Amino acid sequence: MAEVVMAVNRGDASGGKTVEYKVPLSPGMVVLDALHYIQGHLSPDFAVRWNCKAGRCGSCSAEVNGKPRLTCKTRMDSLPQDKPITVLPLKAFPVIKDLVTDVSWNYEVNRKIPAFSARPGTNWKMYQKDVDRPQEFRKCIECFLCQNVCHVLRDHGKHAEYGGPRYLVRVAGLEMHPLDGLSRIKGVRNQMGIGLCNITKCCSEVCPEEIHITDNAIIPLKERVVDQFYDPLVWIARKIKGSESGS
Amino acid sequence: MTEKFEVHEHDVLVIGAGGAGLRAAIEALNCGATVGVVCKSLLGKAHTVMAEGGVAASMGNVDPADSWKTHFCDTMRGGKFLNNWRMAQLHALESPERVRELEQWGALFDRTDAGEIMQRAFGGHTFKRLCHVGDRTGLEIIRTLQDRGVHLGFDVYMECTVTRLLKDGDKIAGAFAYWREQGRFVVFKAKAIVIATGGIGKAWKVTSNSWEYTGDGLAVACEAGAELMDMEFVQFHPTGMVWPPGVQGILVTEAVRGEGGILRNRLGERFMEKYDPKRMELSTRDVVARSIYTEVKEGRGTEHGGAYLDISHKPAEYVKRKLPGMFHQFKELADVDITKGPMEVGPTLHYTMGGIRVEAETGAATVPGLFAAGEAAAGMHGANRLGGNSLSDLLVFGKRAGAAAAGHAKNAGALKVEQAHIDDAEREMLAPFERTGEGPYEIHRELQDTLQKLVGIFRNEDDLKEALEKIATLKTRAAKVHVDGSRLFNPGWHLARDLQSMLTAAEAVTRCALARKESRGAHSRIDFPNYDAEWGQKNNIIVKENGEMKLRERPVPQMPEDLKQLFADDK
Numbered sequence: 001m002a003e004v005v006m007a008v009n010r011g012d013a014s015g016g017k018t019v020e021y022k023v024p025l026s027p028g029m030v031v032l033d034a035l036h037y038i039q040g041h042l043s044p045d046f047a048v049r050w051n052c053k054a055g056r057c058g059s060c061s062a063e064v065n066g067k068p069r070l071t072c073k074t075r076m077d078s079l080p081q082d083k084p085i086t087v088l089p090l091k092a093f094p095v096i097k098d099l100v101t102d103v104s105w106n107y108e109v110n111r112k113i114p115a116f117s118a119r120p121g122t123n124w125k126m127y128q129k130d131v132d133r134p135q136e137f138r139k140c141i142e143c144f145l146c147q148n149v150c151h152v153l154r155d156h157g158k159h160a161e162y163g164g165p166r167y168l169v170r171v172a173g174l175e176m177h178p179l180d181g182l183s184r185i186k187g188v189r190n191q192m193g194i195g196l197c198n199i200t201k202c203c204s205e206v207c208p209e210e211i212h213i214t215d216n217a218i219i220p221l222k223e224r225v226v227d228q229f230y231d232p233l234v235w236i237a238r239k240i241k242g243s244e245s246g247s
Numbered sequence: 248m249t250e251k252f253e254v255h256e257h258d259v260l261v262i263g264a265g266g267a268g269l270r271a272a273i274e275a276l277n278c279g280a281t282v283g284v285v286c287k288s289l290l291g292k293a294h295t296v297m298a299e300g301g302v303a304a305s306m307g308n309v310d311p312a313d314s315w316k317t318h319f320c321d322t323m324r325g326g327k328f329l330n331n332w333r334m335a336q337l338h339a340l341e342s343p344e345r346v347r348e349l350e351q352w353g354a355l356f357d358r359t360d361a362g363e364i365m366q367r368a369f370g371g372h373t374f375k376r377l378c379h380v381g382d383r384t385g386l387e388i389i390r391t392l393q394d395r396g397v398h399l400g401f402d403v404y405m406e407c408t409v410t411r412l413l414k415d416g417d418k419i420a421g422a423f424a425y426w427r428e429q430g431r432f433v434v435f436k437a438k439a440i441v442i443a444t445g446g447i448g449k450a451w452k453v454t455s456n457s458w459e460y461t462g463d464g465l466a467v468a469c470e471a472g473a474e475l476m477d478m479e480f481v482q483f484h485p486t487g488m489v490w491p492p493g494v495q496g497i498l499v500t501e502a503v504r505g506e507g508g509i510l511r512n513r514l515g516e517r518f519m520e521k522y523d524p525k526r527m528e529l530s531t532r533d534v535v536a537r538s539i540y541t542e543v544k545e546g547r548g549t550e551h552g553g554a555y556l557d558i559s560h561k562p563a564e565y566v567k568r569k570l571p572g573m574f575h576q577f578k579e580l581a582d583v584d585i586t587k588g589p590m591e592v593g594p595t596l597h598y599t600m601g602g603i604r605v606e607a608e609t610g611a612a613t614v615p616g617l618f619a620a621g622e623a624a625a626g627m628h629g630a631n632r633l634g635g636n637s638l639s640d641l642l643v644f645g646k647r648a649g650a651a652a653a654g655h656a657k658n659a660g661a662l663k664v665e666q667a668h669i670d671d672a673e674r675e676m677l678a679p680f681e682r683t684g685e686g687p688y689e690i691h692r693e694l695q696d697t698l699q700k701l702v703g704i705f706r707n708e709d710d711l712k713e714a715l716e717k718i719a720t721l722k723t724r725a726a727k728v729h730v731d732g733s734r735l736f737n738p739g740w741h742l743a744r745d746l747q748s749m750l751t752a753a754e755a756v757t758r759c760a761l762a763r764k765e766s767r768g769a770h771s772r773i774d775f776p777n778y779d780a781e782w783g784q785k786n787n788i789i790v791k792e793n794g795e796m797k798l799r800e801r802p803v804p805q806m807p808e809d810l811k812q813l814f815a816d817d818k
Contacts, residue, residue, distance in 0.1 A: 012735060026491070026492050026493060027490075027491045027492060027493075028490065028491020028492060028493045028494060028580065028581065029491070029492075029493045030493050030494075030580070033493045039688070039738055039739075040688040040692075041688070044686050044687070044688060044730070044731050044732070044737075044738070044739030044742075045730075045731055045732030045733070045737040045738065045739050045740070046738065047735075047736040047737070047738060048738070049288075049289075050457075050458065051288055051292045051294075051296075051457040051458065051459065052292075052294075052296065052297050052457050053457065053497065054297065054455075054494075054497045054498065054576065055572075055575070055576065055579070056296055056297050056383070056386065056572065057291075057292045057296050057297065057457070058292070059288065059289065059292050073579055073580070075579070075580070096428055096735075096736055097735050097736040098736070100428075100736050102428075103289070104405075107290065107405075110394075110397070111397055111398075115352075115353070115394055115395065115398040116352060116353030116394070118351060124347070124350060124351070125361075125362035125363070126355070126358055126362055127358055127360075127362050128357065128358040128365075131355045131357075131358060134355055135355055135357075135380065135381075138355060138380075138386075138387060138390065139383065139386075141296075141386065142291055174353070177353065177355065180353075
């Protein structure tokens with residue numbers, strides 16, 4: 001049986017190194033199968049996070065040959081097999097062990113986003129053309145690959161000032177919900193630091209759900225921020241009223 | 248007394264953060280209780296996220312003739328009348344309101360032209376009844392519930408696994424658990440506990456279930472004195488992927504058939520004509536799974552031992568819009584374009600109809616303070632579950648169990664947990680590090696092979712007896728299992744514990760399957776191929792006495808006359 005060498009991160013918060021394991025190949029095998037082989041046959045304490053193995057839960061994210069991927073959807077036969085296949089943990093988050101990272105920061109960001117709040121007196125009728133757009137954002141499986149490639153988080157570590165593409169997508173889903181009655185635009189500008197995004201579209205490229213993160217979520221939100229905070233007429237009105245608009 | 252460990256205290260502790268657990272937690276909060284949710288994975292990754300086709304509720308948005316009575320009758324017929332009728336009735340009555348509630352919390356279902364929630368056809372449902380979002384309905388539901396709960400303010404303990412329930416006398420008083428991340432132990436004190444841990448699929452080799460599905464909730468509840476019921480009824484979903492080997496078992500949603508998909512064998516025959524000419528592909532899951540299995544067994548299977556499922560006669564754009572997940576799944580994992588050609592599919596273990604025996608109205612188990620909801624609870628689905636009835640089940644009974652648990656907590660006095668019980672739970676968890684010998688993975692593989700081969704779709708006495716013997720040897724080996732490495736995020740260690748739960752579940756399933764000498768719903772005995780009127784009146788019960796599993800029987804609750812009348816025309 002053909003074999004391939006997997007070069008995976010082994011280690012914890014104090015540091016790690018790449019360790020090589022030989023894994024037998026089978027037809028249609030995905031990277032997660034190879035990781036499970038290591039766990040089940042070679043190193044039982046090898047830490048990998050996974051759940052559904054069907055591309056629906058977004059748990060098994062890692063960097064495969066330098067590219068952020070869901071390991072359950074990355075076919076081994078799509079990778080060159082004459083050299084070791086490297087699998088490293090997501091770089092934007094602290095390593096707990098091996099391929100498992102501490103993603104709890106994401107849940108903290110989510111907690112701060114005001115929940116859906118229906119407009120008073122709604123009759124709950126919605127039409128497909130009106131829900132198509134927010135439904136795109138609600139396809140997100142929270143794999144955090146977009147957060148991982150976003151240079152604001154990955155290279156500049158601005159986790160304290162920026163919410164990241166995942167949560168801008170979430171806000172977009174709420175803001176564009178046809179029956180939502182809140183505005184989250186002030187928070188998008190201030191707490192979530194949307195201005196830090198300079199539209200390099202790295203997030204959109206890695207999204208396994210093919211959500212048009214930059215074009216359909218971030219840019220429209222940026223436009224709403226501009227409309228609300230930088231429109232000269234609104235600015236003058238705000239000066240006169242002496243308060244900031246938006247909630 | 249428990250200084251040694253991290254301790255958290257809540258009125259209600261919910262174990263499991265899928266739909267049932269989250270709905271229970273939300274309701275307990277609404278009732279004024281303090282609530283903690285413990286989940287084995289990250290929040291939002293539980294099995295509900297994988298539910299695809301939809302949630303069944305007789306809203307009548309597409310077929311106005313639908314009503315709770317029709318939904319109730321479909322559920323009872325699908326369950327071969329072994330269901331708890333009261334659960335099936337409550338479920339049919341309340342599911343429309345539970346779905347509307349989700350919409351009010353921000354869920355966005357697909358719409359009809361009139362702006363209502365869209366509903367699609369599904370196996371065993373008389374009318375178009377499944378509210379859905381393409382083929383990612385579960386994701387929509389879990390996100391909605393998760394965000395609702397987080398904003399209402401429950402505490403979530405992510406990547407934390409309960410290994411034992413703690414009691415004060417006969418009453419539930421808390422739970423012992425470990426954090427996956429650091430391997431530290433934690434004690435939860437609670438006046439009521441809701442078990443919402445789902446099923447046991449990981450004990451089989453070919454399954455649509457994730458690593459979490461090891462029956463932990465059933466095992467700890469059974470250990471604490473609760474009764475398990477109907478364990479012989481495990482559902483093989485007719486359509487899982489069969490090729491390539493790495494993806495074997497991954498679910499192919501029933502929505503493919505709901506949207507008009509056709510099943511054919513190698514010879515091109517639409518074989519459901521033989522097995523259920525009236526309902527064809529939209530027959531109940533037990534029937535379709537057996538039909539595919541039979542076609543393959545009799546030599547009419549596809550190249551990789553399955554059946555063809557074809558939706559390519561529908562316009563490609565329609566398929567991509569209604570079944571986007573399936574389109575990508577086959578394209579990326581199997582190099583098949585489902586808009587152009589058929590998929591290869593075969594049965595995969597999907598769902599556990601059996602579980603903890605509960606009271607219909609409250610989800611109360613037989614142990615005071617213990618509740619269960621969703622897949623972990625038994626009764627609602629009888630001998631076979633209809634597709635779409637799981638998402639509605641977990642909403643209806645999650646809410647009920649959450650309310651009842653909060654009510655129980657309000658009236659429960661002070662409880663204390665015995666230090667000796669905690670010490671014992673700790674000892675049990677640490678023992679594998681101190682032993683030498685084999686690791687857990689090989690034992691797990693052998694358990695999966697055993698159940699796959701001997702406790703599958705078709706069963707017989709010899710196979711089941713052989714399975715019981717094999718499970719007994721595996722139990723002995725598992726009791727001596729050794730774990731390498733440290734307590735820091737150690738999957739081998741976690742599997743060593745999960746193995747205990749899987750073995751408990753496997754033994755319960757096999758004992759019940761051996762006892763039931765008839766074929767009904769998902770339980771098919773080659774040696775007893777027909778219904779048996781007497782067995783139709785009995786539920787199998789499993790209890791633990793002095794560490795031994797005992798089998799009992801209970802009469803199936805009898806429907807009142809007005810409900811019986813609904814079935815007057817049945818043969």
